[in-house]
Amino acid sequence: MTPDDFDFLRKMLRERSGLVLAAEKQYLAESRLLPVARKYNIASLGDLVQQLRVMPNSPLAVATVEAMTTNETFFFRDKLPYDHFRDTILPALVAAHDRDKRIRIWCAAASTGQEPYSLALIIRELAQKEPALAAYRFDILATDLSGDVLERARSGIYSQFEVQRGLPIQLLLKYFSQVGETWQIAPEIRAMVQFRTLNLLNDFSPLGRFDVVFCRNVLIYFDQPTKIQVLNRIARQIAEDGYLALGAAETVVGLTDAFRPLTEKRGLYVPNPAARDLEPLAMAGGARRGM
Numbered sequence: 001m002t003p004d005d006f007d008f009l010r011k012m013l014r015e016r017s018g019l020v021l022a023a024e025k026q027y028l029a030e031s032r033l034l035p036v037a038r039k040y041n042i043a044s045l046g047d048l049v050q051q052l053r054v055m056p057n058s059p060l061a062v063a064t065v066e067a068m069t070t071n072e073t074f075f076f077r078d079k080l081p082y083d084h085f086r087d088t089i090l091p092a093l094v095a096a097h098d099r100d101k102r103i104r105i106w107c108a109a110a111s112t113g114q115e116p117y118s119l120a121l122i123i124r125e126l127a128q129k130e131p132a133l134a135a136y137r138f139d140i141l142a143t144d145l146s147g148d149v150l151e152r153a154r155s156g157i158y159s160q161f162e163v164q165r166g167l168p169i170q171l172l173l174k175y176f177s178q179v180g181e182t183w184q185i186a187p188e189i190r191a192m193v194q195f196r197t198l199n200l201l202n203d204f205s206p207l208g209r210f211d212v213v214f215c216r217n218v219l220i221y222f223d224q225p226t227k228i229q230v231l232n233r234i235a236r237q238i239a240e241d242g243y244l245a246l247g248a249a250e251t252v253v254g255l256t257d258a259f260r261p262l263t264e265k266r267g268l269y270v271p272n273p274a275a276r277d278l279e280p281l282a283m284a285g286g287a288r289r290g291m
């Protein structure tokens with residue numbers, strides 16, 4: 001791949017997924033794109049880039065962008081956000097929704113599904129202890145840019161290695177069944193989560209309002225204007241008494257006033273009522289139509 005090819009690739013990735021690929025990461029692009037070239041019977045990465053130049057909207061372009069995403073995830077990742085979900089978010093929302101009894105949750109970069117399934121497992125476990133919760137409807141929407149990871153998520157099938165990362169053994173034994181050398185999550189837990197392809201750079205207002213948004217470990221890959229515009233647009237989709245959970249290396253501080261951090265609850269943010277009265281914040285970069 002020539003320096004010019006690499007520049008083209010970096011620009012394309014930034015425009016399509018928000019991913020900022022550092023100039024010194026050519027080795028990463030090459031190692032991730034060689035399997036794509038092989039799959040599409042393309043002789044070299046130079047030829048691959050050439051095809052991207054002439055067919056920017058081809059399946060090859062989609063596969064290229066997906067191959068460059070980092071899909072690292074695991075059950076109950078970082079523990080703390082899930083403690084917040086069980087101990088702070090759910091009790092508050094259950095009380096606030098005692099009339100409509102409907103709670104909407106969005107995992108905005110769900111990867112292979114461990115995040116939404118962790119939330120579903122918490123809800124399920126809690127409902128067994130508190131039967132009043134059975135009257136509530138919990139809708140969990142899990143979205144990601146990559147159709148490949150969502151396909152895996154939908155199947156609910158995980159390797160031995162994946163179920164050993166973060167998943168308590170009693171939940172493994174209670175909610176998973178062994179299929180050969182893999183483990184599949186129970187149909188009733190799978191049924192709690194809806195999966196849908198969605199690029200956070202695009203307009204997501206048709207998804208409606210959510211009470212909880214987990215948008216974890218994806219903003220870190222974006223540049224500052226993209227982080228700001230995504231956070232501001234998420235703010236418009238969150239109920240006034242809703243919650244936003246970000247990844248351990250992410251924050252709203254210094255980016256937007258649309259949310260404020262909850263003191264003593266690291267990684268958890270609530271809509272800022274003062275910011276709601278302001279004009280809608282400019283969408284730097286503009287939300288693109290067509291999810």
Ligand SMILES: C[S@@+](CC[C@H](N)C(=O)[O-])C[C@H]1O[C@@H](n2cnc3c(N)ncnc32)[C@H](O)[C@@H]1O
Pocket residue numbers: 016017018019069070071072073074077108109110111112115143144145146149198199200201215216217218247
């Ligand atoms: C590191 S994983 C995070 C998974 C999970 N949220 C967690 O914290 O464990 C990042 C995910 O973001 C997705 N992603 C990257 N850019 C995206 C975009 N523009 N829109 C939606 N998802 C994106 C990737 O496909 C990947 O699955």
